[in-house]
Amino acid sequence: MHKSKSLRAQLIGRLTLPLLVVVILDAVTSYYVAMYFTDQAYDRWLLDSAKSLVQEVKVKDDHVTFELPPVATEVFRWDDMDETFYKVESENLGFMAGDDSLPSPAISELKKDRPYFFNSEIDDQAVRVVSVLTIPESSAEQVLVSVAETVNKRRDMMSEMLMAVILPQIFLVLITGFHIWTGVNRGLSPLHDLARTIANRSAKDLDPIPDTGVPLEVRSLTHTINGLLQRLGSTLITQQRFIENAAHQLRTPLAGLKIQAERALGADNPETMRLALSHIQNSANRVAHLNTQLLVLARSETISHSLPEFRLIDLTRLVRECCMDWVPKALERKIELEFDAPDVAVQIDGDDILLRELLGNLLDNAINYGRAGGHIGVKLECSSDISLIVEDDGSGIPLSEQDKIFERFYRIPGSPGDGCGLGLAIVKEIADLHAARVKIGNESSNQKGTRIAIVFVGQ
CATH class of the missing domain: 3.30.450 (Beta-Lactamase)
Structure with a gap:
């Protein structure tokens, strides 16, 4: 120590x-x-x-x-x-x-x-x-x-002669030492004042520290602290908004669970009870899905605030296995799921679990919002950078909404299904953690559907 x-x-x-x-x-x-x-x-x-x-x-x-x-x-x-x-x-x-x-x-x-x-x-x-x-x-x-x-x-x-020379020097050293001591104490007094100001603050007081009359050298410290307080305030506001949105998203399925449970308890015939239990199952699945999304988001945020411990991953194998896991859900909507990748292994430094969640959210969106009986293509491209592309032939994302879809709990008005609005937010969070860019749009303006590319820069 x-x-x-x-x-x-x-x-x-x-x-x-x-x-x-x-x-x-x-x-x-x-x-x-x-x-x-x-x-x-x-x-x-x-x-x-x-x-x-x-x-x-x-x-x-x-x-x-x-x-x-x-x-x-x-x-x-x-x-x-x-x-x-x-x-x-x-x-x-x-x-x-x-x-x-x-x-x-x-x-x-x-x-x-x-x-x-x-x-x-x-x-x-x-x-x-x-x-x-x-x-x-x-x-x-x-x-x-x-x-x-x-x-x-x-x-x-x-x-x-020596006494005549040294005695005045000793006297001057004592005077100089006294002035150095007092000067250092006076020079450090703004730091002590700043420490007392911060110590006397409430934990909820995130207002900027005033720097009136503060020396230039200390002012850089106050500016740094004020910048930290501003970022901390923004983080707390974001966290508060996140908690409120999460509570709002959880309230709807939990209310449905309560209503359907009461309905099942009061049902007289098996058919009514079966229908209520079916609704309970759907609400439970929605709560479980939201809970999983929140845990993934929390894990990615925790990793982003520390030094990520990435390891070398075979992206080709990871994407192939993930696509195989989503084939049954694609078949439920009669969607053809295609995977195209180079014959050689494509390796990057990353987090295996988070990358699976990223691709899983992209596939989930493509299956849920793509055209029934349509086609979904997953492709790995290796040129100057490595790109992971997921493309469907659904209705696509309006240009006016493309800047909003990565916000947490945001859903495009009129979207079908009961999504929670966290899928693409998680994709963006995980991509940022891997220093990757997220690109939306089709290569051809005449082509319909949604094309999302995750570009791993410098891998």
């Missing part, structure tokens, strides 16, 4: 996640920017210190010397936060002055007057080192001057 997710949580998550990513990326960028500019500032001071020591490298009596008075050394090393180290060494003389433990690069790897910066450690303390290679005047001796400083001031400056 899938857990439902809060729309509010999804919106807030999708809005705040990019914001947090941007803030994190900005913090990382700010860190490296702060580190770069901090190093630039302090490296410049470190280089100035190294250059000041370079000036103390001199040549006396053809010897390279480095002399730094104690007072100058004390001033040079003084710092309330960091420790400062220096080292002077030459290529030939080796260590000359300063802190021998200070790491330095190889003289052969450096170029004159080009500073070389690197990070290292002295006594487990992280230091920043700059080394400058110099060659005193009137001498060929290469002297390397290195100056190092612990990184306390650098770290403090970086922390101050």
Whole structure:
């Protein structure tokens, strides 16, 4: 079972996640920017210190010397936060002055007057080192001057810079998060109002939901709901009309049953009783037929409201068997029932029971309203589409009535027999369920009778 997710949580998550990513990326960028500019500032001071020591490298009596008075050394090393180290060494003389433990690069790897910066450690303390290679005047001796400083001031400056950048960002994130939260709540309020409106409605109230002042995004939802309410209202009206018509159709045969039953109970002779029982049988048959039609109609409607589970059907075999079932009734009216189909199987995807009902209603109408002693032709044609055709030679259907005959409980005025007006409505319902077209009319305008073709498109 899938857990439902809060729309509010999804919106807030999708809005705040990019914001947090941007803030994190900005913090990382700010860190490296702060580190770069901090190093630039302090490296410049470190280089100035190294250059000041370079000036103390001199040549006396053809010897390279480095002399730094104690007072100058004390001033040079003084710092309330960091420790400062220096080292002077030459290529030939080796260590000359300063802190021998200070790491330095190889003289052969450096170029004159080009500073070389690197990070290292002295006594487990992280230091920043700059080394400058110099060659005193009137001498060929290469002297390397290195100056190092612990990184306390650098770290403090970086922390101050980061705090100056990140604290306002955190404040802005909190303000932005608050506005996102309130904005999402306000944005969802029309949905909550719509839910309350629908929840407070009566089950019989199918009037459209007003969309005055509703946002455009929510208005599409209200329009969809209003469309559903309209279709539901139409369905309920149709259902109510169907129930009323069904009750009306059932009332006549049931009233006949009651009258004839009373007549049979009061009859004194067998002939009167037999006649009453014959009428009771006819009324019972009519009720049974109407009940069967209603059940078929209900079944087709149920299937139409869900995904139909069709299977491959041999339409040739189905139509042949159905025609054989209706031969006895055709013979009662001395009607010739002919079936014409290709020699090969004609297969379609469909519902076997409903297709039998479709053809049964067509044959029932053709037999009941066709010419006594006439002819009924049932044909299967396979061209671009598969067509099932039922044709009789009766009086036909007037052109003015052809748009009405598929309405439920509608019968052409003056029609013989005691039909209930559901046969062709069922045919249309089943045809629609199979995505088939129903065509009425003869190929020739001079030909009499009724020709109904069920065209299975795309089968």
